[in-house]
Amino acid sequence: MVLPVILAGGNGARLWPLSRQLKPKQFLPLVGKETMLQATLTRLEGLTSRPPIVLCNEQHRFMIAEQLREIDATAAAILLEPLARNTAPAIALAALHATANGEDPLLLVLSADHVIQDTSTFHAQVAAARALAEAGYLVTFGVSPTEPETGYGYIERGVPVGDAGYIIKQFIEKPQREAAERYLGSGVHYWNSGMFLFRASSYIDELGASEPTILSLCREALASGARDLDFLRVAREPFTRCRAISIDHAVMEKTGRAAMVPLDAGWSDIGSWSALAGVSERDAAGNVCNGDVIALDTRDSLIHSDHRLVATLGVEDLVVIETCDAVLIAHKERAQDIRKIVDRLQADGRTEHVDHRQVIRPWGSYDCVDRGDRFQVKRIIVRPGARLSLQMHHHRAEHWVVVRGTARVTSGDDVCLVSENQSTFIPLGQIHALENPGHIPLELIEVQSGSYLGEDDIVRFNDWYGRVASMETASISEETAGVERD
Structure with missing residues (x-):
C-alpha cells in the first residue's frame, strides 16, 4: 500500500x-x-488509489x-504547519499521522513544485523501488544529470542492491562548477531529486535514532493539534x-539503509x-515567451508578461518577468541569485516579495487597483455561494458597486x-456582511x-471560515473581506 505525501x-x-x-x-x-x-496530484493517477x-x-x-477542488481531488489529510521547519519534521508529521490507526504504509514523498515530463517512467521507477522500501530501505530517486548544474545537490551511487537500486555512497552538497562538470560524465553521480519511498515505520525508527x-x-505537536474545518492544525509551541x-x-546521510533508484523521466x-526555460x-531563436x-x-x-506588452530588441540570455507591481530583468547566468533581490526587499521593509496585488482568499479574490491619502479602490470577486465575515470598521466607510452578478448585503x-x-453604501461603524447567493461569480x-x-x-463578529480568533493578523483588504492575512 503506497500513501503519497505531498510537501507543499x-x-x-x-x-x-x-x-x-x-x-x-x-x-x-x-x-x-x-x-x-x-x-503533482494528477501525476498520481494510475499509481495509487490512496488519497x-x-x-x-x-x-x-x-x-x-481550492486547488484540490478545482481538479476534483481529495486528500486523506491536510496538515497545517504553523511555520517552516524543513522536510525532516514535515515528513515526521506525515509518518506519525499515517501510523496513528495501526497501519504502516509505504510513503511516497513528493514535492508539490516538481516537473516530471514522463509520467509512465516515473510510475515504473516507483514500482521498481517498492521492493527495496518493503525490505526496510529508505529509497530516494536519483536523476541522471544532463548539464553541470550547480543548483542541485548530488548523490554518488555505491554497490547495487536489489533489482533496480544502489546503496548510496555519499550525498554531495551543491557543488562548484568544476566539480559539477566532473559529475556530469562520471556515470555514478545523480541529481538529488528530493523524492523518497519508504515504510512509515522505517522513517520513524531512523529519525528517532538520529x-x-x-x-x-512532532509527536507532541500532532497529538496536541486541533481540527479546523477540513484541516488538521499542528500545535504551534512544540x-x-x-x-x-x-x-x-x-x-539519509546518517542511516545505513539509504538506497537510490535512478529516475530518467524529465x-x-x-x-x-x-530551469523553467529548460x-x-x-x-526558433531559443526564446520562451508567455503573454503579450x-x-x-x-x-x-x-x-513573461502578465498585464502589458513587453518588447525586447537586440538582447540575449535574459530573464524578463512582468507582473502588475514588479518587473525583473536579469541575466540567465544569475538566475540562481534572484533570492538576493527577495532578501533586499525584506531588508527594506517592502511587501512585493510577500504577496501579489491580486490576492486569493477562500471566498474569492481581491485586487487593490488604486489608493490615495484618504481612499482605496478594490476589485472584489466572490465565488458562488461564498460569503465574507460579519464585521465593522471604526475609521472608514465603503461604497460597493456591483458590476456582475448579485450581492446579498447585510447592513x-x-x-x-x-x-x-x-450600488450600496456602508457607513462608518455599520455592522455589515457580503454574500454571493447566485450561481455566477459576483x-x-x-x-x-x-x-x-x-x-x-476591523472588528469581526462572525466568520464562516474559522478565522475570528486571528483578528490581529487582518490585512488591508481583509478588512473589506473579513479575512485575516495569515
Missing part, C-alpha cells in the same frame, strides 16, 4: 516576482494549465483546498521547538528561471439584494474612504 511548503524565492510568500511557485501554472500542485497526505504552511490552507528530539516534538533540518541531513525542481517550449510579448532580434531569453438590521449596475468595485485605512481597523 516553501516560498520559491528564486522565481520572484511570480512566486511570492503567500502564493509560491507550487500554486502557479508555470508549466501547462495546471498549477504545480495540481500537476494523499498534504502538508503546507497554514497561510496557504485555503489555496490548497534526531530523537525532533520525533518527540513544533516551533523543532530543529529546522532537511531529511537528507537528519536521516525531472526538474524548477528552482530557477533558467522544460518549456522554445521558438514582442521579441525582435532576441535570443535564448525567457520573457445593520437590513438585508437586501444588489444587482448589476446598482464582481464588485469597492471604494473605501476615511481618515484611516490601516490594516487593524
Whole structure:
C-alpha cells in the first residue's frame, strides 16, 4: 500500500516576482494549465488509489483546498504547519499521522513544485523501488544529470542492491562548477531529486535514532493539534521547538539503509528561471515567451508578461518577468541569485516579495487597483455561494458597486439584494456582511474612504471560515473581506 505525501511548503524565492510568500511557485501554472500542485496530484493517477497526505504552511490552507477542488481531488489529510521547519519534521508529521490507526504504509514523498515530463517512467521507477522500501530501505530517486548544474545537490551511487537500486555512497552538497562538470560524465553521480519511498515505520525508527528530539516534538505537536474545518492544525509551541533540518541531513546521510533508484523521466525542481526555460517550449531563436510579448532580434531569453506588452530588441540570455507591481530583468547566468533581490526587499521593509496585488482568499479574490491619502479602490470577486465575515470598521466607510452578478448585503438590521449596475453604501461603524447567493461569480468595485485605512481597523463578529480568533493578523483588504492575512 503506497500513501503519497505531498510537501507543499516553501516560498520559491528564486522565481520572484511570480512566486511570492503567500502564493509560491507550487500554486502557479508555470508549466501547462495546471498549477504545480495540481500537476503533482494528477501525476498520481494510475499509481495509487490512496488519497494523499498534504502538508503546507497554514497561510496557504485555503489555496490548497481550492486547488484540490478545482481538479476534483481529495486528500486523506491536510496538515497545517504553523511555520517552516524543513522536510525532516514535515515528513515526521506525515509518518506519525499515517501510523496513528495501526497501519504502516509505504510513503511516497513528493514535492508539490516538481516537473516530471514522463509520467509512465516515473510510475515504473516507483514500482521498481517498492521492493527495496518493503525490505526496510529508505529509497530516494536519483536523476541522471544532463548539464553541470550547480543548483542541485548530488548523490554518488555505491554497490547495487536489489533489482533496480544502489546503496548510496555519499550525498554531495551543491557543488562548484568544476566539480559539477566532473559529475556530469562520471556515470555514478545523480541529481538529488528530493523524492523518497519508504515504510512509515522505517522513517520513524531512523529519525528517532538520529534526531530523537525532533520525533518527540512532532509527536507532541500532532497529538496536541486541533481540527479546523477540513484541516488538521499542528500545535504551534512544540513544533516551533523543532530543529529546522532537511531529511537528507537528519536521516539519509546518517542511516545505513539509504538506497537510490535512478529516475530518467524529465525531472526538474524548477528552482530557477533558467530551469523553467529548460522544460518549456522554445521558438526558433531559443526564446520562451508567455503573454503579450514582442521579441525582435532576441535570443535564448525567457520573457513573461502578465498585464502589458513587453518588447525586447537586440538582447540575449535574459530573464524578463512582468507582473502588475514588479518587473525583473536579469541575466540567465544569475538566475540562481534572484533570492538576493527577495532578501533586499525584506531588508527594506517592502511587501512585493510577500504577496501579489491580486490576492486569493477562500471566498474569492481581491485586487487593490488604486489608493490615495484618504481612499482605496478594490476589485472584489466572490465565488458562488461564498460569503465574507460579519464585521465593522471604526475609521472608514465603503461604497460597493456591483458590476456582475448579485450581492446579498447585510447592513445593520437590513438585508437586501444588489444587482448589476446598482450600488450600496456602508457607513462608518455599520455592522455589515457580503454574500454571493447566485450561481455566477459576483464582481464588485469597492471604494473605501476615511481618515484611516490601516490594516487593524476591523472588528469581526462572525466568520464562516474559522478565522475570528486571528483578528490581529487582518490585512488591508481583509478588512473589506473579513479575512485575516495569515
